[in-house]
Amino acid sequence: MERVTIRDVAERAGVSNATVSRVFSDAHAVSPVMRDRVISAAEALGYRPNMLARSLIRAKTNLVALAVGETKNAYDSIFVDTLADALAERGKHLLLAKVRGGGPVDEALMGALDYQVDAAVVAAGTMTPEACARCARVGIPVVLCGRVPATLPAEPDLEEAVPPLPFLADSILADNGAGARMAADLLIRGGCRRIAYLGRSHRAFSDSERERGLRDSLAAQGMALQATARIAAGADGAYDAALRLLSAPEPPDGVFCMNDDAAMGVLQAAQALGIAVPDELAVIGFDNIPMAAWPGFRLTTIDYPISRTVETVIARIDARLADPARPPQVTRIPVRLMVRDTTRRGTGRPAVTSHKET
Amino acid sequence: MERVTIRDVAERAGVSNATVSRVFSDAHAVSPVMRDRVISAAEALGYRPNMLARSLIRAKTNLVALAVGETKNAYDSIFVDTLADALAERGKHLLLAKVRGGGPVDEALMGALDYQVDAAVVAAGTMTPEACARCARVGIPVVLCGRVPATLPAEPDLEEAVPPLPFLADSILADNGAGARMAADLLIRGGCRRIAYLGRSHRAFSDSERERGLRDSLAAQGMALQATARIAAGADGAYDAALRLLSAPEPPDGVFCMNDDAAMGVLQAAQALGIAVPDELAVIGFDNIPMAAWPGFRLTTIDYPISRTVETVIARIDARLADPARPPQVTRIPVRLMVRDTTRRGTGRPAVTSHKET
DNA sequence: CGGGTTTCTGAAAACGTTTTCAGACTACTG
């Protein structure tokens, strides 16, 4: 029950605690004989350094905060898993800051910042100016995933997304515009005339970008988006929304979904309604989660590689720690079209993008 | 860049730092006028207490470690999500300790313990006696999920599972025996004669219990397990293992799977091989993940309620914090059979267990 | 108005580390 501190092992080894500290941190500048004495004393006592005390004085915790909403869906859970692995590999730990209810990320994030995390990854919600200011002042690197700084929740507009204060946050997003264009092209080439978008009722940044991208790409070809459905929160939200969408008087013949989970809901709904995929209805997802490749689905989707995203997150954190003043950087992760069996092959020109399976 | 400390706000408010501290912790025992002065000074400076320093002296971090392996699969990711929510609700944060490669949980867990977490939840790997000893000595509550203390990795034997030291860890597991019995009964009633089990190549505790439960239940009815397949690590492991299992010269006509993810692999493989479910092959999973209820799958499975598990985890932590000497407690979470469409209804007696959908 | 509570406040000692600064050796070097 009683904690064993550096003094205990110093006393047992007959040295000062400074020496013990050096053994556990510096490694050099302590004679072999002393080191052995210290090590064996520490082992006998089962001593391990207190990270709280160490972090306090070193001003470095080896903790990284992750602000995230629900991580139940496939993409987010793999993201968390991959990020945690990448951090573990570098001796860092992940401190989870769950933002609840899709609101501003402040409360959860601030709570994690109080633990003096070395960096924060924000993959949920929107950051209020206060949170930005605090991060900027304390000087901890912030990497936004799937959003850019100072987004307006309602109608994000990339051109006008100027941060309200000089807040240095890097952001990493999928190339949503390109993905939406690939999807639109494939649907059109496949002969779809009534194209719909399926997004979430609580619109996140990427969701909006994908919808806008689809709209713009259709407009460029002289077409309009026929319908939009929004997924309500809850377990069967995607399925229900898809049912509504497909039960309309004039149902769409092609749906682009904000992510693969939503697309799976569409596939389920189509099956329930007896709608043939891809002949009567083409479906395209986003993310390329593992399940999309299952033989039972073979979902056409936009591949958004998680490992690449995580690598970039880590790289941005390191870069900003090395040079806190570097200008904020927006990174678009390139996406690829994965043509599988939920879309018709174009009757006209061949597909623009290769769809080699990895 | 410069941190604002308690002294800064004390100076600005013209009080001692003791007073500032009291405002941010005790709340009482400080006069209203002082409190206002302090609050406004703190706001002006953007002060927030340093949790490292606070935790150091209070010997309480409000951090809970979660030792976990891969969280990519549905059950584990929902578990993490639910646990993090439950902790957030009580003002605690989750520190992720990823154990990599399925080995002993030590390295990852110890790393998290160094941050003086208030409690640890272990949902992966096996704890070595050293890790147990350390937890016992430091006196932090440990709750094991899906395993009991001092399990032998190879062949866990509940009867002999005596902890090597007086290590007080509570454990929470599904009632795997009951679940396996329900599955066996349903398969037999459905007329299956060649029953197989699908588990993981790296056998975890629950995996072994479920296999043994199936074996015992079959034996009780004078039947033997026909085959066992093991899922290798990797994305398509379940699918590949199922393919092997179903391609055998005399393939099984009923499979009980260690979890729903594995069962999904079986369904995919059956579809790929043109095997009719449930007529030629009955499939039962475990966990009842949301996807199992999707109209495209309608997987018969054993419901293992996550929220109940998480509630129990929290309750055990609280109980042990309140009374560190209480005897360790093994809790079996009751499971329910969810009969859906991947099994045949029994031709004989009616089902033993109700299968009302929630 | 005096004694005794009660309420509030500040000085200072913790908490368990790291790290600077000297001091005390040893080991070269000429």
Added chain:
DNA sequence: CAGTAGTCTGAAAACGTTTTCAGAAACCCG
């Protein structure tokens, strides 16, 4: 052998809090 550089070690001051202890001020009641 003296001087100097080099290596190692310990005392003590940090890091940003909380908390004990005691003192000061206010209050109450006879």
